[in-house]
Amino acid sequence: MKQIALYGKGGIGKSTTSANLSAALSEKSLDILQIGCDPKHDSTRMLMHGQWIPTVLDLVREKGEGNITTEDVVFSGYNNIRCVEAGGPEPGVGCAGRGIIATFQLLEKLDALYGDVIVYDVLGDVVCGGFAMPMREGYAREVYLVTSGDFMALYAANNICKAIARLSKRSKPCCTLGGVICNSQNIEGELGLVSEFAEKINSELTGFIPRSQIVRVSEVNKKTVLEYAPESEQADVYRKLAEKIMNTNPDPDKKPTPLSMDELETLAQKYIKA
């Protein structure tokens, strides 16, 4: 079983990337479970044809943990991809990070954490240790950083990189950096910038997803690109990404090297011209 986690800044397009990646993986006749960890709970919507599925934490709140069954929280979406949304507390109250771990533990108790690939779709710009917990607890085995050439997105990615670097110093590290995925925002010099960023943190660019109108059109139609426009070039981009990830076996001895704030700024200045 491969357990991959996509971490990245909120709004960077993680959900779109995760859903399309899951869809592409499912074409390989793999059994996929996708878990959305954003309190916005829109990770699996396109896989569910626009349906908002109930979140685990909402159910815990309403019914109590003991009364929840697998059927209540795991929903079958496109190509039998199993979809879960962790959800979160009201903004400003409670701890979403802790909630996510509670969700994983509940799924484990329900024997629902299985499949060929589990895709965790995790927020990475929250100033909360709780969001690094999936790595610490051994759920997120291979982490992919989703970023664009936007400075704040790189900053968030670099922070997650720091978390992995710290965890990999432990005697039994259980989490490695798989690579960097660039979800393009059409920023000038973006490919060069993100590639160099990946290299500098001792990793590699796993995929470059060009900005494409077809993504938006598919979303309006409440589908992933893989389902709405399977013949499109964009669908192939996601297939290639899926292929690459399936063939990646990150070396646990290869430690990430996060950048300092100064290094990150210098790098950005090199590519982003005012």
Place this chain on the structure above:
Amino acid sequence: MHKNISRHDGCTVTGALTVTTFLRDSATIVHGPKGCCHQAVSVLHSSMLYNECFDIPDIFSSAMDEKNIIFGGEDSLNDAIKEALDEDFRCIFIIGTCISDTIGDDIESVCAGFNEKDSVPVIPINASGFLGGSFEDGFISALKGASEIIGENCNFSDKYSDECQIKPLVNIIGEKNLEYEVDANFSEIKRLLNLLGADVNLRFIRNITFDDIQNFNCASLNIIREDTTGDIKRHFEKLTNIPCISSYPYGISNTLEFLKEAGEYLNINPDLAIKHEINYQKEMFESFSDLRGEKISFDSFGFQKADSNLFTEIARHTGIVLDSDGVTIPIPFFTPVGTGGVFHMLSQWRRFING
């Protein structure tokens, strides 16, 4: 992040508990996981036992669990307050922890909900565990929180009324309830006030009741145990219009100055009291005449900066010579209060010198 975080004393919760639990007919709820309450109560209780205080104070925990941490703990706090209100307490204090503060619980508004409908005041103490600072910050917050109980007017209808008319009264604020010498220090202050013809009105807060606090305004002077930040003085001056002396007197000349200052505030001529105290100090030094000519040096063992003036003055009065080759005398952790404190300290010096 707060500077001055002293971990050996516990967090703000412990600091706050050392105030609230000494109001006898009140209860305190620590709003956080059981662990926070346990940790604070252990520190508090063992220090109390050390001071021969065997009462077990009324402390409750809102016992936040994982569900509260994820969704917020205000409901648990509500339940805990309701439970406490079922018992016969005159007032309930709520102390927040790192956990409740981190996840954003609004303790003040939970308390406000009760204060609208219930006659027993439910008072939030701004604490927040280590997020709120140190033991001392918790202690100061609790003093401020508890001051909400102070009534608008002096209640002349009870036993205080007569004394209040006859002699000037003084409030003692912020005694260090976990300090071994707390009662000895108090007696020393009381003795000095008696010399002036004044007396103590209220110990805010040490073993008093809710109703006692209503007499707070009978006093014409407040004396604070120690006020390193100036925060306590500012707060009580603004709240009560009663003038404040911000520290107990330390050592020899400072004790005489204290009498003078207190006399001024109380409208009492301090000359007689000062004369009496000077004689008393002379007698005391006379009783240590065997130490004359002995050589000593001071060592603070890194705990605190030695206020050398104060200790040098005491040595000079006793006739002791300061010499780096002399017997090493440890500087006490708490500076001696009044002439009585100096007496106890000199007895210790004698043990070192003769030992």
